[in-house]
Amino acid sequence: MTILITGGTGKTGLKLAHLLNKAGHPILLTSRKGEVSHPFKGVKFDWLDPSTFDNPFDVDPAIDRVYIVGPVGILDMLPHVKPFIDLAVTKGVKRFVVLGASPIPKGGPVAGKIHEYLEEICVDYAVLRPTWFMExxxxxxxxxxxxxxxxxxxxxxxxxxxAFVSVDDIAKAASDALLDEKSWNSDRYILGxxxxxxxxxxxxxxxxxxxxxxxxxxxxxxxxxxxxxxxxxxxxxxxxxxxxxxxxxxxxxxxxxxxxxxxxxxxxxxxxxxxxxxxxxx
Ligand SMILES: NC(=O)c1ccc[n+]([C@@H]2O[C@H](COP(=O)([O-])OP(=O)(O)OC[C@H]3O[C@@H](n4cnc5c(N)ncnc54)[C@H](OP(=O)(O)O)[C@@H]3O)[C@@H](O)[C@H]2O)c1
Structure with a gap:
């Protein structure tokens, strides 16, 4: 079973890829250009272009967990992310782990409404709420x-x-949230x-x-x-x-x-x- 890492060229996505790869888990990374760091496999994917949403499943139909870093610079990510979540569920995805932020509660701006939506559709999920990154x-x-x-x-x-937090520590929390046998089905603050x-x-x-x-x-x-x-x-x-x-x-x-x-x-x-x-x- 494969873990899809969106934002695979970003700060937390890339660290998470190294952790999961080292532990022997099959992974696929997204980027808007489709290019990712060696030795990983990448796929072209853009939250602002729904025609790219099938790409990860065309490349690897075994995707069953997804790490979501929503579109950066967008005040409400849900309208862009919801259609992908809905598609992913039909493709067999069983768990979503979302990168949120400590000041943003369920239902709030940025990733807050993604949290609310995942709870509403009763799918396994976790929302990481890191504080300000050391990076x-x-x-x-x-x-x-x-x-x-x-x-x-x-x-x-x-x-x-x-409590400034390092991206290494956020990636470790993301890895746990994706792999823990029992899904968290809640949010957790990730702090230094x-x-x-x-x-x-x-x-x-x-x-x-x-x-x-x-x-x-x-x-x-x-x-x-x-x-x-x-x-x-x-x-x-x-x-x-x-x-x-x-x-x-x-x-x-x-x-x-x-x-x-x-x-x-x-x-x-x-x-x-x-x-x-x-x-x-x-
Ligand atoms: N910095 C902090 O202190 C802090 C604290 C708490 C939470 N956060 C949260 O962390 C999140 C990530 O922010 P960051 O600055 O650390 O970014 P990042 O993860 O380092 O980089 C953004 C990633 O998203 C991808 N991306 C950007 N726009 C995209 C789009 N339209 N479609 C698909 N992929 C896209 C980029 O890939 P490509 O360019 O390769 O496509 C890149 O991999 C934000 O949601 C922020 O709220 C940050």
Whole structure:
């Protein structure tokens, strides 16, 4: 039986592919171009083009589980993802594991309505709700430019704390959700092992890099301008992101960390900074 990994060229999809492949599970990865990293098998697939939805099943009719990373940059993914879920169920898919986000509940924007729909159709599913990725510091041009050019990490989160999580730990949770004998049929927060404020993050990075990095407290207008220019986000998405970051200041992610319905990853932010040190060296 084969596991289909959508977003197979993305941060969590590719790590998940390595984990499942190492454990000997047959997998198929999607990308819009149909090209994926060696040694994996890829198929052309686009959430915005339903004519590609049959492709994975044409390539491998044995697909029975699907990891869903919905279309990036879309405020409500369900209208694009629902027709594929419906098709997949008719093709014999038995379980869906969806990448959501800690601030987004069932029925909310982005992947929130996918969660609601899977529950409604009584299919086996899990929704991963990771908090903010450690990889935002290494991949997002917003963070890397700011650290390299200005020795700053900008945010509207003030002194709010959150448990940054690594993509490795999210991929491990995704693998468990796909393979556990008993389907979770619920969501779970996926968090890093420790709560840190952006000031503490800046202090950690300063130690690792041997130069002073500070937390720049941005106003929401300043943040909007950065996300829409350097970050390339639409105004709607940037405003949504800034609203979630501002909620960190009010303790939203501390409440998530204190919730029992969570999986704590192993990777500490300090290890992540040490392993990627050269990215921020000037
Ligand atoms: N970054 C965070 O801190 C954070 C925190 C919590 C949750 N999340 C969630 O993580 C999810 C993934 O975001 P990310 O930035 O990490 O992206 P990513 O997974 O690194 O990359 C996006 C993936 O989706 C594929 N993709 C994009 N548009 C597509 C489309 N129209 N049809 C099919 N495939 C498409 C891309 O593949 P191709 O380009 O090869 O087609 C790529 O593999 C988002 O839903 C976000 O809400 C992020």
């Amino acid at each position: 935002n510091f290494s991949i997002s041009p917003v963070a890397t430019n700011s650290i390299r050019l200005h020795n700053e990490i900008g945010s509207v989160a003030k002194d709010g704390r959150l 092992p420790e709560l840190l404020s952006y000031g503490e993050v800046a202090a950690l990075l300063s130690k690792v890099l041997g130069r002073k990095i500070t937390h720049k407290r941005l106003t929401q207008d300043e943040s909007l301008s950065i996300w829409t220019s350097v970050g390339g986000l639409s105004i709607g998405l940037a405003k949504g992101l800034i609203k979630m970051e501002a909620e960190i200041a009010d303790g939203a992610e501390v409440a998530v960390f204190e919730n029992d319905n969570k999986i704590l990853g192993k990777t500490h932010l300090r290890e992540f900074f040490e392993s990627n040190r050269e990215l921020w060296v000037i």
